[in-house]
Structure formats: C-alpha cells, structure tokens
Amino acid sequence: MYHSVADPTDDPYRITVSPDRLAAQLRWLRRRGLRGVSMRQLLDACARGQERDLVGLTFDDGYRDFVDEAVPLLRSHDCSATLFVLPGRLDGDNAWDPLGPRKPLLGAAGIRRAAEYGMEIASHGLTHVDLTQADDRLLRREVSDSRAALAELTGTDVQGFCYPYGHVDERVTAAVRDAGYRYACAISPGPLSGVLALPRVHIGQSDTAPRLRLKLWTNRLRHRTLDRVAVAPAVTSAVTG
Structure with a gap:
C-alpha cells in the first residue's frame, strides 16, 4: 500500500516515499524474483493458479506525482500497479488531511495517461469520506457513482474499490458488492x-531491505489463518501495496 511518491520531508502521516526509495524497493522485489502487478492482474493470475512470484501494488488517492514519479519507475522495472482515484476531486488536493502540505491530485487527463501506461484505474470513492459514518444515500453515491464516473472517464470496466482510511464494516462491503465491484482493498x-x-501492508520511506524482508515474513504469518479470503493465498501473503 503506497500513496504519494515525492519529497517525504514534510509528511506527518508517513504516506510519502521518495522516488529513490521507491526505486530501491522495486529493485529489492525484482532481485528476489518478484514482480509488482495490479490487483486485477493478481486476481486473474490467482484464478489461473499462476500467482507465484507476483506482488500486488496499490497507490491510494491518485496523487499527481504517480504519473510523474511512480509510473516511470514501475515501467523501468517491468511492473504495474493499481491506482485508486477520487473522481469527485479531479485536479483537487488532499483536503481531507488536516495536517501537512496540500498535495495535488490527478485530473481526467492524468488518470487516462496512467491507464495508457498499463496501470489499473480503480475507485477510492468520490471524495474520500469515512464510509462507515456515511448515511445510505451518501454511501451509494460514493461507491456506485464513483464507479460509473471512472468507467465513463477511462472507457473501461472498473473492478476495484479501496476503502478511504481503511475503514470498513459489513454495511459498506455490502454496498461495494451491490455496486458490482470484483474486489476491494482495506488495510x-x-x-x-x-x-x-483484502488486507494490505503499508510501505513507507523507512522501509529499507531489512524491513521489507520482515514485513513480507510477518505478513505471511499473519494471514495464514484468513480462511475467509476467497482468493488464492498469494493475494494475502504477498506484500500488497
């Protein structure tokens, strides 16, 4: 689970990795014989029994730096990723974060460019609200309307959803299922x-090779008992971005 790829100096939420750190993390994956892919690709591979050595990479919020910084690095390492975006905040910023700097978000052109580069575009809701606190009308709008908006923007079927803040309950998962999503990512x-x-592992600026090894190992241990995950083990045992 990644977010922004930029200067991490002023980052009270620890959601930013520098381009150099991301490059080092991708090199680490590749040296271990692992390849980062989008969640759609990972699920497709799981359905074929071909998920070995694949790692799901996700980038939340749709920051403008994804196209400028992350995409070139992903492509140079023969990787792809899922980008969770907010169609209700096109060309906006991370106004939901009360602390730290304002980070610009991608607009329609940037989202289309990411898709052209082979990245999966999926929904993070319309405006980044805690869906567990939303009334039924707002919940449907954030979940269903965002899927329709992204399908119109990209011209492709939108299969994935990501819960803002990682907050989820049974009512919210039911709304996601009813909206027609194939999968959804939590924390x-x-x-x-x-x-x-789907559980994910946060990856940040402090994650050097030793920490990545530890996270990969502990994540596999933690998810051994997740019997309710209705996909192949790699989806939960890999380090998912």
Missing part, C-alpha cells in the same frame, strides 16, 4: 477479510 479488516476486504 487490516480483521474478520471481514475476504475478496471484498
């Missing part, structure tokens, strides 16, 4: 873990 959804609440 640590506990007993809700499954194809509509």
Whole structure:
C-alpha cells in the first residue's frame, strides 16, 4: 500500500516515499524474483493458479506525482500497479488531511495517461469520506457513482474499490458488492477479510531491505489463518501495496 511518491520531508502521516526509495524497493522485489502487478492482474493470475512470484501494488488517492514519479519507475522495472482515484476531486488536493502540505491530485487527463501506461484505474470513492459514518444515500453515491464516473472517464470496466482510511464494516462491503465491484482493498479488516476486504501492508520511506524482508515474513504469518479470503493465498501473503 503506497500513496504519494515525492519529497517525504514534510509528511506527518508517513504516506510519502521518495522516488529513490521507491526505486530501491522495486529493485529489492525484482532481485528476489518478484514482480509488482495490479490487483486485477493478481486476481486473474490467482484464478489461473499462476500467482507465484507476483506482488500486488496499490497507490491510494491518485496523487499527481504517480504519473510523474511512480509510473516511470514501475515501467523501468517491468511492473504495474493499481491506482485508486477520487473522481469527485479531479485536479483537487488532499483536503481531507488536516495536517501537512496540500498535495495535488490527478485530473481526467492524468488518470487516462496512467491507464495508457498499463496501470489499473480503480475507485477510492468520490471524495474520500469515512464510509462507515456515511448515511445510505451518501454511501451509494460514493461507491456506485464513483464507479460509473471512472468507467465513463477511462472507457473501461472498473473492478476495484479501496476503502478511504481503511475503514470498513459489513454495511459498506455490502454496498461495494451491490455496486458490482470484483474486489476491494482495506488495510487490516480483521474478520471481514475476504475478496471484498483484502488486507494490505503499508510501505513507507523507512522501509529499507531489512524491513521489507520482515514485513513480507510477518505478513505471511499473519494471514495464514484468513480462511475467509476467497482468493488464492498469494493475494494475502504477498506484500500488497
């Protein structure tokens, strides 16, 4: 689970990795014989029993630096990723973060460019609200309308959803299922873990090779007992971005 790729100096939420750090992390994956792919690619591979050595990479929020900084690095390492964007905040910024600097978000042209480079475009809702606190009308708007907006923007089927802040409950997963999504990403959804609440591992600026090895190992241990995940083990045992 990544977010922004930029200067991490002023980053109270620890969601930013520098381009150099991302490059080092991707090199680390490749040296281990692993390749980063989008969640759609990972799920397709799992369905064929070909998920070995694949790692799901995700980038939340749709920051403008994804196209400028992350895409060239991903492509240079023969990797792809899923970009979770907010069609209700095109060309906006991370106004939901009360602390830290304002980070610009991609507009329609930038999102289309990311898709042209082979990145999966998926929904992070319309405006980045805590869906567990939303009423039914707002929940449907954030989940269903964002999928329709992105399908119109990209001209492709939108299969994935990502819960803002990682907050999820049964009512929210039901809304995601009813909206027609194939999968959804959370962070640590506990007993809700499954194809509509996939656990992910946060990757940040401090994650050098030793920490990446530890996270890969502990993540595999942690998810051994996730019997409710209705996909192949690689989806939860790999380090997912």
